[in-house]
Amino acid sequence: xxxxxxxxxxxxxxxxxxxxxxxxxxxxxxxxxxxxxxxxxxxxxxxxxxxxxxxxxxxxxxxxxxxxxxxxxxxxxxxxxxxxxxxxxxxxxxxxxxxxxxxxxxxxxxxxxxxxxxxxxxxxxxxxxxxxxxxxxxxxxxxxxxxxxxxxxxxxxxxxxxxxxxxxxxxxxxxxxxxxxxxxxxxxxxxxxxxxxxxxxxxxxxxxxxxxxxxxxxxxxxxxxxxxxxxxxxxxxxxxxxxxxxxxxxxxxxxxxxxxxxxxxxxxxxxxxxxxxxxxxxxxxxxxxxxxxxxxxxxxxxxxxxxxxxxxxxxxxxxxxxxxxxxxxxxxxxxx
Amino acid sequence: xxxxxxxxxxxxxxxxxxxxxxxxxxxxxxxxxxxxxxxxxxxxxxxxxxxxxxxxxxxxxxxxxxxxxxxxxxxxxxxxxxxxxxxxxxxxxxxxxxxxxxxxxxxxxxxxxxxxxxxxxxxxxxxxxxxxxxxxxxxxxxxxxxxxxxxxxxxxxxxxxxxxxxxxxxxxxxxxxxxxxxxxxxxxxxxxxxxxxxxxxxxxxxxxxxxxxxxxxxxxxxxxxxxxxxxxxxxxxxxxxxxxxxxxxxxxxxxxxxxxxxxxxxxxxxxxxxxxxxxxxxxxxxxxxxxxxxxxxxxxxxxxxxxxxxxxxxxxxxxxxxxxxxxxxxxxxxxx
Numbered sequence: 142x143x144x145x146x147x148x149x150x151x152x153x154x155x156x157x158x159x160x161x162x163x164x165x166x167x168x169x170x171x172x173x174x175x176x177x178x179x180x181x182x183x184x185x186x187x188x189x190x191x192x193x194x195x196x197x198x199x200x201x202x203x204x205x206x207x208x209x210x211x212x213x214x215x216x217x218x219x220x221x222x223x224x225x226x227x228x229x230x231x232x233x234x235x236x237x238x239x240x241x242x243x244x245x246x247x248x249x250x251x252x253x254x255x256x257x258x259x260x261x262x263x264x265x266x267x268x269x270x271x272x273x274x275x276x277x278x279x280x281x282x283x284x285x286x287x288x289x290x291x292x293x294x295x296x297x298x299x300x301x302x303x304x305x306x307x308x309x310x311x312x313x314x315x316x317x318x319x320x321x322x323x324x325x326x327x328x329x330x331x332x333x334x335x336x337x338x339x340x341x342x343x344x345x346x347x348x349x350x351x352x353x354x355x356x357x358x359x360x361x362x363x364x365x366x367x368x369x370x371x372x373x374x375x376x377x378x379x380x381x382x383x384x385x386x387x388x389x390x391x392x393x394x395x396x397x398x399x400x401x402x403x404x405x406x407x408x409x410x411x412x413x414x415x416x417x418x419x420x421x422x423x424x425x426x427x428x429x430x431x432x433x434x435x436x437x438x439x440x441x442x443x444x445x446x447x448x449x450x451x452x453x454x455x456x457x458x459x460x461x462x463x464x465x466x467x468x469x470x471x472x473x474x475x476x477x
Numbered sequence: 478x479x480x481x482x483x484x485x486x487x488x489x490x491x492x493x494x495x496x497x498x499x500x501x502x503x504x505x506x507x508x509x510x511x512x513x514x515x516x517x518x519x520x521x522x523x524x525x526x527x528x529x530x531x532x533x534x535x536x537x538x539x540x541x542x543x544x545x546x547x548x549x550x551x552x553x554x555x556x557x558x559x560x561x562x563x564x565x566x567x568x569x570x571x572x573x574x575x576x577x578x579x580x581x582x583x584x585x586x587x588x589x590x591x592x593x594x595x596x597x598x599x600x601x602x603x604x605x606x607x608x609x610x611x612x613x614x615x616x617x618x619x620x621x622x623x624x625x626x627x628x629x630x631x632x633x634x635x636x637x638x639x640x641x642x643x644x645x646x647x648x649x650x651x652x653x654x655x656x657x658x659x660x661x662x663x664x665x666x667x668x669x670x671x672x673x674x675x676x677x678x679x680x681x682x683x684x685x686x687x688x689x690x691x692x693x694x695x696x697x698x699x700x701x702x703x704x705x706x707x708x709x710x711x712x713x714x715x716x717x718x719x720x721x722x723x724x725x726x727x728x729x730x731x732x733x734x735x736x737x738x739x740x741x742x743x744x745x746x747x748x749x750x751x752x753x754x755x756x757x758x759x760x761x762x763x764x765x766x767x768x769x770x771x772x773x774x775x776x777x778x779x780x781x782x783x784x785x786x787x788x789x790x791x792x793x794x795x796x797x798x799x800x801x802x803x804x805x806x807x808x809x810x811x812x813x
Binding site for chain 2 (some may be wrong): 143144156218285290297301310315339413425442446449452
């Protein structure tokens with residue numbers, strides 16, 4: 142059992158039921174897609190099928206959009222209402238579902254996927270993330286912004302055209318508060334940033350590192366909750382994704398392309414989620430937290446034990462999966 | 478948004494993307510199974526394919542077992558090792574994966590399922606849970622016991638023959654500690670048991686209640702995290718499932734049959750998990766916690782936002798799903 146130093150959760154790394162990395166390779170290919178779909182609301186020419194455009198980046202040559210942002214037509218939260226808590230019967234607590242839910246279409250091509258996109262195009266996607274993050278973090282009631290991507294049906298996608306999402310919430314998610322509290326306790330006791338120490342120790346060991354650059358470390362964490370879970374953590378001390386620099390974004394785009402590319406080749410286009418973890422908005426000056434990006438391939442099913450206890454059973458050993466991906470990286474010939 | 482009073486987590490009840498209960502009915506039937514499978518380690522006659530029997534209840538007439546318990550052949554935790562924490566590089570914390578992982582085969586019939594079983598047979602399964610719970614809670618290093626069932630592939634089953642599992646852990650799962658702390662805070666402030674007040678308020682409102690008996694309340698909770706999430710909570714003040722009485726077990730068997738039966742008919746045999754939540758072992762005398770059973774049909778996929786924030790988006794309204802199941806119960810003619 143290994144403890145995640147960022148949440149204090151214990152994880153079971155199940156050596157006895159361990160699956161070798163190659164056993165987790167996806168066996169069946171998904172349906173192949175056309176480059177354009179007349180019924181897809183995310184395809185160029187179908188812009189009238191979406192809510193009004195909030196942001197787009199256009200190709201200076203053709204004038205067509207490369208990245209396009211608009212509100213989710215079926216939002217989980219919407220910007221109408223109040224954050225005042227209500228008490229029902231003096232016991233149950235509720236509030237309006239006030240917030241924002243946006244879609245970031247990553248490419249005009251219906252059949253493209255992030256793992257195979259040009260690094261410049263990935264950089265545009267990340268720029269759109271940052272621009273929308275900063276616009277929404279200025280909204281008074283917003284307490285947290287979660288940027289995420291669902292790739293493939295078992296990761297929760299309903300539309301196949303490659304896109305990311307952003308949800309701005311009026312509350313601080315419990316898991317975010319737990320991570321913040323653990324980092325604050327560490328800072329109060331040790332006097333250093335937990336995430337900084339974490340990447341220092343991962344670098345020293347080296348066995349779970351996929352790649353290190355001037356500004357980032359990419360690794361499979363010590364207490365990975367799922368096979369091939371990958372963290373991309375900046376070395377700079379930024380609690381908020383909103384304050385990421387242009388130069389960091391360029392490097393992040395390269396690392397994301399590299400990591401998603403290796404997973405795509407190594408595991409045969411697995412379904413995956415990624416999430417950008419940031420500090421709560423309005424608490425972004427804290428010195429003991431680092432924003433970071435986590436990629437979670439959906440190769441294992443969460444069953445009753447995990448749902449009941451919160452303890453995850455990871456059937457793959459992070460040192461093995463890191464070695465497997467390093468071999469893919471060598472083999473793919475991808476280099477930064 | 479609604480707050481779960483037992484964890485303080487906020488849940489988004491997405492009215493805008495709400496699915497009507499009947500939209501969540503499973504469309505395709507699974508493969509039909511034979512009554513006996515020669516390759517199934519859980520079928521009678523194949524007992525040599527499992528680790529040694531720990532417990533079984535036999536039919537007094539035929540002498541054949543009706544319920545059979547043995548260690549999981551591929552355990553997540555095993556009873557060898559030490560609970561001493563190790564520090565790696567003075568930073569990462571790990572320990573031996575010491576614990577127990579048992580399988581409870583619920584029926585000798587390969588094609589049977591709990592939702593259709595005789596209430597007496599379900600009672601035997603619950604008796605086996607209690608007997609193993611009490612045996613394992615006496616083991617010195619055991620800190621928590623999680624009893625759970627995975628029904629169907631998307632709930633994490635690999636073997637189709639109907640069975641439950643029990644995992645005894647050497648640590649207190651983080652989620653269990655959070656529930657305990659929330660209940661302790663409530664007790665310290667209000668002076669009453671949170672779970673007792675919770676069922677009182679659910680009873681007063683009535684809109685989410687499926688059934689109430691002398692000893693139990695069955696309902697879809699106010700802040701359901703998933704569509705058709707169902708809690709069965711005792712009215713008696715027991716923190717531990719180990720201290721459940723015979724009479725409670727008899728009623729629980731009836732309610733489980735009723736609830737699983739209604740889900741089975743109403744949603745066409747959905748995949749589901751259930752979990753028995755109990756207090757940590759060794760802390761079972763606490764006056765402010767109630768053991769309870771939660772059923773979670775796997776009709777919604779957890780996507781990136783939920784994984785990143787811990788905030789669940791529930792696309793169904795608990796009052797609607799409760800009404801749907803009450804109609805099923807009437808229609809099925811099931812009554813206690």
